[in-house]
Amino acid sequence: MTIAENSSKGGLLARSRIARREQINGWMFIMPALVLVGIFMIYPILWSLWMSFQVGRGMNLSFGGLSNIIRLTQDPILLRALFNTGIFLVVQVPIMLTLALIFASALNNPKLIGRGFFRTAIFLPCVTSLVAYSVLFKSMFAEDGVINAFLMWAHIIADPIPWLLDPFWARIVIISAITWRWTGYNMIFYLAALQNIDRSIYEAARIDGVPAWAQFLYITVPLLKPVILFTSVISTIGTLQLFDEIMNITNGGNPADSTLTLSVYIYNLTFRFMPSFGYAATVSYVIVIIVAILSYVQFLVARDRRA
Amino acid sequence: MSGLQLKAVRKSFGSVEVIKGVDLDIKPREFVVFVGPSGCGKSTLLRMIAGLEQITAGELYIGDELMNDVDPSKRGIAMVFQSYALYPHMTVRENMGFALRFAGVSKPEIEKQVLEAARILELEPLLERRPKELSGGQRQRVAIGRAIVRHPEVFLFDEPLSNLDAELRVHMRIELARLHKELRATIIYVTHDQVEAMTLADKIVVLRDGIVEQVGTPLELYDDPDNRFVAGFLGSPKMNFLEGVVDGENLKLPTFGAQTIALGDLAKKLKNGDKVTAGIRPEHFKRGGSAAINVTTELVEHLGGETYAYARHDGGDVLTVAMDDGRELVAGDQVRAEYDLKRVLFFDEAGQRLR
Numbered sequence: 028m029t030i031a032e033n034s035s036k037g038g039l040l041a042r043s044r045i046a047r048r049e050q051i052n053g054w055m056f057i058m059p060a061l062v063l064v065g066i067f068m069i070y071p072i073l074w075s076l077w078m079s080f081q082v083g084r085g086m087n088l089s090f091g092g093l094s095n096i097i098r099l100t101q102d103p104i105l106l107r108a109l110f111n112t113g114i115f116l117v118v119q120v121p122i123m124l125t126l127a128l129i130f131a132s133a134l135n136n137p138k139l140i141g142r143g144f145f146r147t148a149i150f151l152p153c154v155t156s157l158v159a160y161s162v163l164f165k166s167m168f169a170e171d172g173v174i175n176a177f178l179m180w181a182h183i184i185a186d187p188i189p190w191l192l193d194p195f196w197a198r199i200v201i202i203s204a205i206t207w208r209w210t211g212y213n214m215i216f217y218l219a220a221l222q223n224i225d226r227s228i229y230e231a232a233r234i235d236g237v238p239a240w241a242q243f244l245y246i247t248v249p250l251l252k253p254v255i256l257f258t259s260v261i262s263t264i265g266t267l268q269l270f271d272e273i274m275n276i277t278n279g280g281n282p283a284d285s286t287l288t289l290s291v292y293i294y295n296l297t298f299r300f301m302p303s304f305g306y307a308a309t310v311s312y313v314i315v316i317i318v319a320i321l322s323y324v325q326f327l328v329a330r331d332r333r334a
Numbered sequence: 335m336s337g338l339q340l341k342a343v344r345k346s347f348g349s350v351e352v353i354k355g356v357d358l359d360i361k362p363r364e365f366v367v368f369v370g371p372s373g374c375g376k377s378t379l380l381r382m383i384a385g386l387e388q389i390t391a392g393e394l395y396i397g398d399e400l401m402n403d404v405d406p407s408k409r410g411i412a413m414v415f416q417s418y419a420l421y422p423h424m425t426v427r428e429n430m431g432f433a434l435r436f437a438g439v440s441k442p443e444i445e446k447q448v449l450e451a452a453r454i455l456e457l458e459p460l461l462e463r464r465p466k467e468l469s470g471g472q473r474q475r476v477a478i479g480r481a482i483v484r485h486p487e488v489f490l491f492d493e494p495l496s497n498l499d500a501e502l503r504v505h506m507r508i509e510l511a512r513l514h515k516e517l518r519a520t521i522i523y524v525t526h527d528q529v530e531a532m533t534l535a536d537k538i539v540v541l542r543d544g545i546v547e548q549v550g551t552p553l554e555l556y557d558d559p560d561n562r563f564v565a566g567f568l569g570s571p572k573m574n575f576l577e578g579v580v581d582g583e584n585l586k587l588p589t590f591g592a593q594t595i596a597l598g599d600l601a602k603k604l605k606n607g608d609k610v611t612a613g614i615r616p617e618h619f620k621r622g623g624s625a626a627i628n629v630t631t632e633l634v635e636h637l638g639g640e641t642y643a644y645a646r647h648d649g650g651d652v653l654t655v656a657m658d659d660g661r662e663l664v665a666g667d668q669v670r671a672e673y674d675l676k677r678v679l680f681f682d683e684a685g686q687r688l689r
Contacts, residue, residue: 227419230386235433235484236407245432249423 079312081305088305095309105310107284108292111198112267115288119202120262124255127210131217132247146218150211157208161275164204165191168276194285197277201286204272209265213258220254221247256329260322267314270294289314336397336410336487336520337362338383343392345378345544352378354544355392360522360537365514368524369531369567370541376524377492379541383522384413384490396488412481413490416497418473420465420480426452427461430479437484444483451479454516471502475509482517491523495530507533528568532556540564562685565613571642571654573613575681580608585680587612589650593627600680600688610688613679616642616656623672629653631667634660645669 082091099105133139134146152160167173168190175187190196224247232242248255270290273280279295280287289310296307338360345353352375360366368376381387383394385406394401401409420429430451431444439447452458455475465473474494481489494510495503511534514521525531531538532552540547540555540563548560552568559565565573576595578585583601584594595612597604604610629645632652641660645653655671657663680688 225417225419227415227417228421230384231413231415231419231480232421232433234384234386234406234411234413235480237433237436241436246421252423 075308075311078305078308081308083303083305085302091305095306098306099309099313104284104287104292105313108280108287108289109313111280111284111286112269112288114198115202115205115269116263116266119205120259120266122202123206123210123262124213124258126206127213127258128217128248128251128255130210131214131221132243134214135218135221149214152208152210153212155208157271158275160208161204161272164200164207164272165276168200191277192282194282197282197286200276201269201272204276205266205269208272209262213262216254216258217251220251224250252329256325259325263321263325264318267318337364338488338520338522339393339395340383341393341395343379343382343394344390345375345382345387346390351390352544353382353390356544356546358539358546358549360520362520363518365521365523365534365536366539367531367535367537368522368539368541369526369528370547371567372526373543374541375544376526376541380413380490380492380522380524383488384411385409410487411490412484412486412488413492414474414477414481414494416493418465418477418497420473420476422465425462425464426457426468426476426479429465429476430483433480434483447483448479451482454482454513455479470498471506474498474506478513486519488520488522489517491521493524493526495525496527503530510534528570532568538568540567559679560687562611562613562681562687565679565681565687569615571616571656573615573679574653576612576614576651576653578610578612580604580606580610582606585610585612587627590627590629590647590653591650593647595627595678596625596675597680598675603688609683611681611685613681614673614677616654618677619655619657619671619673621659621672623674625675626670626672627653629655629669629671631663631665631669634663634665636661643669645671 078088079095080090080092081088082094083089130145130149134142134149136142139145169175170187170189170192172190174190175184178184179187188196190200228246229242232246237245267288268290269288273286273288273291274294277286279299280291293307293310293314296303296310338358340356340358343353343356343358344351356379368379370376378387382389383396385401385404389402396409396411421432424432427448430448434444434447448461449458452461455478457472457475457479460468460472460476465476468476474497477494491510495506498506507530510523514534523530523534535552537549538552538555539549542563548555548564550558555564556568559568562575566575576585576587577589578587578595580586580597580601581594583597585597586592586594597610627647629647631643631645633644635642635644641657641663643655643657643660643663645655647653653671655669663669682688
């Protein structure tokens with residue numbers, strides 16, 4: 028063995044020792060976080076998966092195989108909750124995101140007077156407590172609340188609208204509430220993205236005679252596509268988890284389950300009716316699967332066709 | 335093609351006045367370059383012509399029409415930005431044709447215009463690419479193409495070459511000169527680079543602090559500057575400025591060991607003790623000149639074709655001397671820098687030219 032080979036072998040050994048030490052150090056650094064994530068996220072996820080195959084009342088659980096999944100297919104209330112959640116998703120998310128986009132591009136205009144005020148005003152709902160604003164909406168939309176009072180004062184309606192007693196109006200109230208609460212939140216993402224767009228692009232468009240609506244439609248919207256995708260995914264997830272508003276405004280899905288959502292149904296299954304932890308876990312996985320499918324579809328739709 | 339007229343044009347941002355009364359007459363088909371150090375207001379002036387900035391006072395005419403309050407899209411102008419300002423999500427073809435869709439141009443006509451611009455700019459193989467797949471020079475050509483398809487009366491260029499590397503800049507400079515000939519359009523071009531100004535312009539407008547210092551052809555400004563600022567701004571290496579005091583018929587140079595420069599006819603207009611600056615360009619030092627300054631070289635740069643010597647007299651001011659036969663020269667050599675007295679320019683204490 029030559030000296031050169033010898034020393035290079037020694038070098039390799041030393042290097043592998045350093046590499047191993049670096050490995051150990053690295054693991055030690057992330058261990059605390061990993062342990063916490065493991066205990067509070069991964070373990071519950073796996074546990075709930077196992078739970079979803081359990082049947083029985085309360086703590087009297089036994090393995091039930093696929094019986095929870097069979098129960099899913101024969102559950103009219105689940106269908107109802109799915110339908111309501113779907114309505115909220117299809118109606119509310121597009122309205123909210125369109126509004127957020129319009130607000131963002133209006134508030135991005137440096138010539139707008141009172142920009143800071145409007146930005147704050149529109150974002151402010153996001154920092155209010157879910158329960159507090161829900162209670163407020165409930166009182167505003169009461170039969171003798173300010174909304175009815177105003178509409179009657181303005182002679183838009185003759186008789187008070189039974190907001191929270193009629194299935195159609197109750198859904199409208201829920202949709203208005205979450206739109207009010209979350210539009211500003213999405214707007215902030217759009218504003219941030221808009222500020223990254225080179226201003227001279229708009230100046231060039233202006234000089235070239237591209238009308239403002241076309242600048243919005245053909246320049247702003249395509250350039251914001253990644254952010255629009257992001258907000259639509261998180262809004263979809265948020266809507267599928269809709270809970271606080273339903274609990275507080277329509278007392279858990281009134282009238283006649285017309286605002287019952289999947290999350291509220293899971294809560295009811297777990298804590299309100301005869302506790303049925305196993306079946307509740309199964310319904311939770313329905314949400315997981317829907318979120319996964321919808322997110323995938325959104326990515327597909329938004330994917331760059333040329334890329 | 336239209337010309338332009340600016341009459342006492344002013345611009346203020348709040349209480350800060352950045353353009354302090356500019357009068358300018360630009361003829362049709364002229365290539366005019368606004369040049370000046372950063373912050374001199376050249377870009378602001380261009381943006382005022384484009385309509386991107388309001389004109390605070392004064393009048394702007396494009397052709398014979400008052401344009402102060404006309405929308406940018408109706409001024410008959412097209413602008414090329416320093417950042418290119420291409421639409422990142424559109425192909426080259428879409429970038430160039432986009433604006434025409436809103437001008438009521440038919441689809442086949444748009445296609446024709448785009449292909450014509452692509453031919454002029456040699457962009458045909460790149461039509462389906464997006465800006466991020468192009469090099470800086472190609473992007474710049476697309477930005478120019480986007481301007482060409484609109485057939486504007488006036489092209490505005492805002493430092494279009496400053497994002498390119500040196501070699502590409504030279505190449506694009508030649509391209510632009512060719513384009514000007516081919517399009518026969520009025521061009522207003524903003525740059526801080528005096529080489530671009532000298533090589534491209536029919537007419538240079540030198541700006542400083544929102545004021546036009548001088549307007550003229552490149553060589554007029556080079557040979558016959560009105561003031562010390564213009565003299566120093568154009569030309570590379572810079573003109574030498576030798577501070578002196580009038581002493582009878584001569585200008586005495588305290589920083590060059592009290593050597594003198596003959597003032598000639600100017601002596602009659604000056605009195606003893608007046609502070610005067612003499613300006614001599616490095617390349618005006620020629621063997622066999624009628625006068626000379628004795629200096630010692632400190633640093634010699636051999637560029638192959640020419641040699642620049644940086645020299646002083648007894649630790650005084652630095653004098654830059656260009657030599658075409660200086661290959662043997664080394665630092666520390668004594669040099670008798672001869673020059674032609676007729677080419678020396680004199681400036682008064684305020685920097686104005688003495689004629």
